[in-house]
Amino acid sequence: MSEEFDETFQRSRLRSLLDHFSVLKDPREAPEVRYPLREVLFLVVAATIADCEDYDEIALWGRNHLEFLRRFSEFHFGTPCADWLRVVMNRIGPDLFQACFTDWALALRPDAPKLIAIDGKTSRRSHDRAAGRKALHLVSAWATTERLVLAQEAVDEKENECAVIPEILERLDLNGAVVTIDAIACNPAIATAITERKGDYLLAVKANQPTLFAEIGRYFDDPEARIAEHTAVDKGHGRIESRRYAVSQEVDWLSGDRRYPDEPRFPHLKTIALVESVVEKAGSVSTMRRLFLSSAALTSHRLEQAVRGHWGIENCLHWVLDVTFREDQSRLRKGHGARNMAVVRHFAINAVRVGKGKHSIKSTRKLAGWDPNVLANLLTPSSH
Numbered sequence: 405m406s407e408e409f410d411e412t413f414q415r416s417r418l419r420s421l422l423d424h425f426s427v428l429k430d431p432r433e434a435p436e437v438r439y440p441l442r443e444v445l446f447l448v449v450a451a452t453i454a455d456c457e458d459y460d461e462i463a464l465w466g467r468n469h470l471e472f473l474r475r476f477s478e479f480h481f482g483t484p485c486a487d488w489l490r491v492v493m494n495r496i497g498p499d500l501f502q503a504c505f506t507d508w509a510l511a512l513r514p515d516a517p518k519l520i521a522i523d524g525k526t527s528r529r530s531h532d533r534a535a536g537r538k539a540l541h542l543v544s545a546w547a548t549t550e551r552l553v554l555a556q557e558a559v560d561e562k563e564n565e566c567a568v569i570p571e572i573l574e575r576l577d578l579n580g581a582v583v584t585i586d587a588i589a590c591n592p593a594i595a596t597a598i599t600e601r602k603g604d605y606l607l608a609v610k611a612n613q614p615t616l617f618a619e620i621g622r623y624f625d626d627p628e629a630r631i632a633e634h635t636a637v638d639k640g641h642g643r644i645e646s647r648r649y650a651v652s653q654e655v656d657w658l659s660g661d662r663r664y665p666d667e668p669r670f671p672h673l674k675t676i677a678l679v680e681s682v683v684e685k686a687g688s689v690s691t692m693r694r695l696f697l698s699s700a701a702l703t704s705h706r707l708e709q710a711v712r713g714h715w716g717i718e719n720c721l722h723w724v725l726d727v728t729f730r731e732d733q734s735r736l737r738k739g740h741g742a743r744n745m746a747v748v749r750h751f752a753i754n755a756v757r758v759g760k761g762k763h764s765i766k767s768t769r770k771l772a773g774w775d776p777n778v779l780a781n782l783l784t785p786s787s788h
Contacts (some may be wrong), residue, residue: 408691409674411717414731415535420444420476420675420783420784421446421449421508421755421783421784422443422446422476422477423448424504424507424508425442425445425504426442426673427438427504428441428442428496428497428500428501428504429497429500431492431495431496431497432492432495438481438484439479439481439483439484439488439492440477440490441496442477443473443478443479444475444484444489444492445496446473447462447466447473447477447483448462448489448493448745448748449748449751449752449755449783450469450473450779450783451465451466452748452749452751452752453755453756453769453772453779453782453783454469454769454771454772454773454779455769455773456773457485458485458486459489459490459493460486461488462489462753463483463484463489464487465484465773466482466483466484467482467483469541469776470482470483472699472776472779472780475780476783485597487697490741493740493741493744493745494740494741494744495740496740496744497740498558498740498747500742501744502555502556502557502727502747503575505553505555505556505747505750506549506554506555506575506753508751509552509554509555509750509754510554510576510577510594512550512552512758513716514697517520518580518581518582519547519548519549519581519584519710519713520545520547520550520554520576520578520581520583520584520603521545521546521547521548521583521584521585521713521714522543522544522545522546522569522581522583522584522589523543523544523546523585523586523714524541524542524543524544524559524565524757525541525542525544526534536670537740540595541559541564541565542556542557542558542559543556543557543558543559543565543568543569543572543747544556544750545572545573545575545576545731548584548713548714549713550757551757552754552757552758553574553750553753553754554579555572555575555576556572556746556747556750557571557572558743558746559703565588565589565672566588566589566591566593566594568593569585569589569594569597570593570597570629571712573597573598573601573603574601575649575687576601577600577601577733578598578601578603579601579603579735580602580603581603581604581606582603582604582606582698582700582710583598583603583604583606584605584606584710584711584713584714585605585606585607585608585753586608586772587611589607590607590608590609590610590613590697592670592671593670594668595670595697595699596605596671598699599671599672599699604669604698604700605697605698605699605700605703606677606696606697606698606707606710606711606714607670607696607698608694608695608696609695609696609697610694610695613643613687617695619658619752620658620676620678620695620697621678621693621695623654624650624652624675624676624678624695625654629654630649630650630652630653630654631651631652631697632650632651632703632704633649633650633704634648634649634704634705634708635647635648635649636649636708642685642686643683643684643685644683644684645681645682645683645684646681646682646686647679647680647681647682647706647708648678648679648680648682649677649678649679649707649708649711650677650678650679650680650702650704651675651676651677651702651704651707652675652676652677652680653674653675653701654676655673655674655675655676658670658673658676658697670697670699670700672698672699673697673698674698674699674700674701674702675696675697675698675700675701675702675707676695676696676697677695677697677698677702677707678693678694678695678696679693679694679707679708679711680692680693680694681693681694687740694711696711712768753765755783756768756769756772756782758782759780759781768782
């Protein structure tokens with residue numbers, strides 16, 4: 405991010421959504437601009453919150469809600485057509501748009517979140533075979549307690565998630581937070597990036613690191629091991645699931661000299677952990693083990709909170725994007741459109757979560773489409 409862009413973003417953490425969009429550079433020639441970029445983006449986000457799913461619906465919604473939009477800005481020439489929206493969204497620089505989103509998202513919750521989950525999701529129909537372009541894969545940082553998206557970065561495929569995670573971490577205030585990431589990022593470099601920003605990591609260890617996975621597993625099988633643990637039981641839908649959460653601060657044996665080539669050294673390692681799930685359903689029993697490393701001195705209850713929070717990114721973000729916002733059905737493939745509209749959906753989901761009250765996300769979007777006052781409240785989070 406440029407110094408000029410960064411200085412502009414320091415003005416006020418509670419600016420309106422329109423003011424956040426004002427710092428973005430318009431890719432069009434000034435004489436050709438009838439619809440200012442900040443108004444275009446405001447229209448797209450507002451219409452997406454109000455249950456619109458594509459450019460045709462957004463353009464139609466804009467024409468029929470011009471009076472509402474003029475409560476926030478001039479919209480001197482009205483609103484653009486669908487084709488014009490498509491062209492502009494394809495041309496906006498996605499990096500600055502994502503940075504704009506991050507600044508706005510952090511302003512919604514200026515206090516540093518205590519649990520941050522980082523995970524990736526693929527928009528399955530965003531591929532373009534004719535152009536040789538793979539489906540968009542977006543890595544997101546998720547405040548698990550507040551249920552807000554904090555930042556995101558695009559990669560060309562899941563295997564490249566590790567390359568962008570440090571960039572996401574640099575945008576966030578990690579002081580005092582526990583960052584949870586799946587096994588694909590269980591490496592000392594990611595752990596160091598987190599601890600250097602005064603955060604703590606909780607990294608999953610899986611079979612892609614067979615020696616480390618096996619050794620930690622054997623430790624928890626040892627009856628002499630010093631372990632603190634508790635068990636939680638869930639019942640429902642014809643199944644009983646018991647989850648054993650176990651932690652140990654005996655980690656010196658993992659922190660010494662390398663005992664084999666390329667043995668990982670994790671900075672400030674304080675805890676190894678086990679989550680063992682036993683599921684009984686229809687007379688059958690299945691068992692699954694998950695192992696973790698952490699720089700925080702976790703209790704078994706804090707481990708449960710962090711792990712369940714990370715699993716929540718699937719239900720509270722990915723599932724909502726797929727089912728409520730129908731992200732997997734989106735066929736946007738040209739230019740930067742798919743990437744920018746993925747960010748728009750994150751704008752929308754954050755705005756709805758902050759202001760939805762007792763209603764579901766789906767119902768709140770319907771209400772926003774029906775009642776301009778509901779939508780106005782969602783678009784002005786500083787009033788909450």
